[in-house]
Amino acid sequence: MAHLIVHGGRPLSGRIIPSANKNAVLPILCATLLTREPLRIHGVPEITDVKKILELFRTLGSDVRMDFVTGLLELRHEDTRFDPSIHRLPAEMRSSIMLAPPLLARFGVARIEDDVKGCTLGAREIDPHIEVLKSFGATIERSDDSLVIRSDGPLRATRHWLDYASVTTTENFVLCAALASGQSKLNNAASEPHVQEFCAFMQTLGARISGIGTSQLTIDGVDSLSGGEFHLTEDFHEVATFLALGAITGGGVEVKNSAPDQFPLIDRTFAKFGVHVVHEDGWSKTKANGPLKVAEPFTRNVLQKVEAAPWPYLPVDLLPIFIALGVKAEGSVMFWNKVYDGALGWTGELSKFGAHVFLSDPHRLIAFGGKPLVPAQVESPYIIRVAIALLMLAASIEGRSMIHNATPIKRAHPRFVENLRMLGAEVEWTGGD
Numbered sequence: 001m002a003h004l005i006v007h008g009g010r011p012l013s014g015r016i017i018p019s020a021n022k023n024a025v026l027p028i029l030c031a032t033l034l035t036r037e038p039l040r041i042h043g044v045p046e047i048t049d050v051k052k053i054l055e056l057f058r059t060l061g062s063d064v065r066m067d068f069v070t071g072l073l074e075l076r077h078e079d080t081r082f083d084p085s086i087h088r089l090p091a092e093m094r095s096s097i098m099l100a101p102p103l104l105a106r107f108g109v110a111r112i113e114d115d116v117k118g119c120t121l122g123a124r125e126i127d128p129h130i131e132v133l134k135s136f137g138a139t140i141e142r143s144d145d146s147l148v149i150r151s152d153g154p155l156r157a158t159r160h161w162l163d164y165a166s167v168t169t170t171e172n173f174v175l176c177a178a179l180a181s182g183q184s185k186l187n188n189a190a191s192e193p194h195v196q197e198f199c200a201f202m203q204t205l206g207a208r209i210s211g212i213g214t215s216q217l218t219i220d221g222v223d224s225l226s227g228g229e230f231h232l233t234e235d236f237h238e239v240a241t242f243l244a245l246g247a248i249t250g251g252g253v254e255v256k257n258s259a260p261d262q263f264p265l266i267d268r269t270f271a272k273f274g275v276h277v278v279h280e281d282g283w284s285k286t287k288a289n290g291p292l293k294v295a296e297p298f299t300r301n302v303l304q305k306v307e308a309a310p311w312p313y314l315p316v317d318l319l320p321i322f323i324a325l326g327v328k329a330e331g332s333v334m335f336w337n338k339v340y341d342g343a344l345g346w347t348g349e350l351s352k353f354g355a356h357v358f359l360s361d362p363h364r365l366i367a368f369g370g371k372p373l374v375p376a377q378v379e380s381p382y383i384i385r386v387a388i389a390l391l392m393l394a395a396s397i398e399g400r401s402m403i404h405n406a407t408p409i410k411r412a413h414p415r416f417v418e419n420l421r422m423l424g425a426e427v428e429w430t431g432g433d
């Protein structure tokens, strides 16, 4: 495990070109297994989860040429072989679950090990995925440490209505439907920007999808998918993270952002802490008037609040970043995680910085912000954005802090420490990988 040592108290300023969105890159990489034709993908970030999937592809015999300096991935799954008794899906990352449909389509069998989990945010349910696979005609067997999925022939098109708008289940539905015979329809589909980007990639390969960005997807199965070339776009999580780092340290970071249309609600959320986001000429930046201060609601007797839920609500993975702003800003805010039942357990760590927060129930936290903060040694759970939130606070407090177990940051943000240093931060990794 690697830890971060931070000497905080310096305003962070400068320009950042964000990397691609991990949650778009990973389903896209899984989807590549659906074709035997050559592929070129630009802007692939050097992050742990990408390296794990590419390693699996090499083990399966695929031709993988990855240049992390230019970000160009050249990939061909021509002589690819999968043996469920030998090969295992990459562990400790949720996206591995999206290897199941392509393996099934190509080899008639897939295995999902029980350690395919990702960040420790609470239950990471597998049942919605199993329901989707079954409705396409697959069969499921339970073994000691995994589920084995089989299909005797090509998957059959289906109609399905999800219990909730799950990101990876929606992507798995599309992965199954792309080559299934006939027309498939999904209701209560997720529509996050990364789901849209993934669908755009599928269209590049020739998948016939309509309704992208809505809660109803229609997919007309095709006989085969082609190769192609694709350019990944900037990660909205990384854009918001660097804007927040500038704001919390009293500096100002400008971040390249070619999709400001995704930001109105994110901007309004920043404004609740007195941070005004401006989008101009393909760049986003923040303007704060003095120290951060929570905007008082006009409604009497209600707390200012930030609610995170499936898109088009505020994305749940950004919540910890806003919690860090809520601890720093003077005033009280209620944070409401409407998605996960175990994503706020870490907030006890905030008291080590001198913060005052109150966990009302597993989904709701109240931050009484603006208290005097002191540097601290804190422990991050295995949650990417929590490690970042703790780092944000450390960077805003004068003195030496340490974030233990900050390694999850490497799952989503390449060159994170190098970028922070470029903005003027004094920060370094220590310990193993």
Ligand SMILES: CC(=O)N[C@H]1[C@@H](OP(=O)(O)OP(=O)(O)OC[C@H]2O[C@@H](n3ccc(=O)[nH]c3=O)[C@H](O)[C@@H]2O)O[C@H](CO)[C@@H](O)[C@@H]1O
Residues within 6 Å of the ligand: 023, 026, 094, 095, 123, 124, 125, 164, 165, 166, 167, 168, 169, 190, 310, 316, 317, 338, 339, 340
């Ligand atoms: C690789 C990837 O893309 N991971 C993302 C994906 O995970 P993932 O696709 O696993 O997340 P889901 O959208 O399935 O939601 C996660 C869990 O939240 C609960 N739930 C969710 C929605 C809802 O309306 N009701 C409900 O109860 C369920 O227990 C579910 O298992 O989407 C999550 C939610 O945006 C993000 O945090 C993850 O970063």
Ligand SMILES: C=C(OP(=O)(O)O)C(=O)O
Residues within 6 Å of the ligand: 022, 023, 093, 094, 095, 117, 118, 119, 120, 121, 317, 384, 385, 412
């Ligand atoms: C929760 C995340 O990832 P995963 O679903 O892979 O755990 C995340 O990207 O913040």
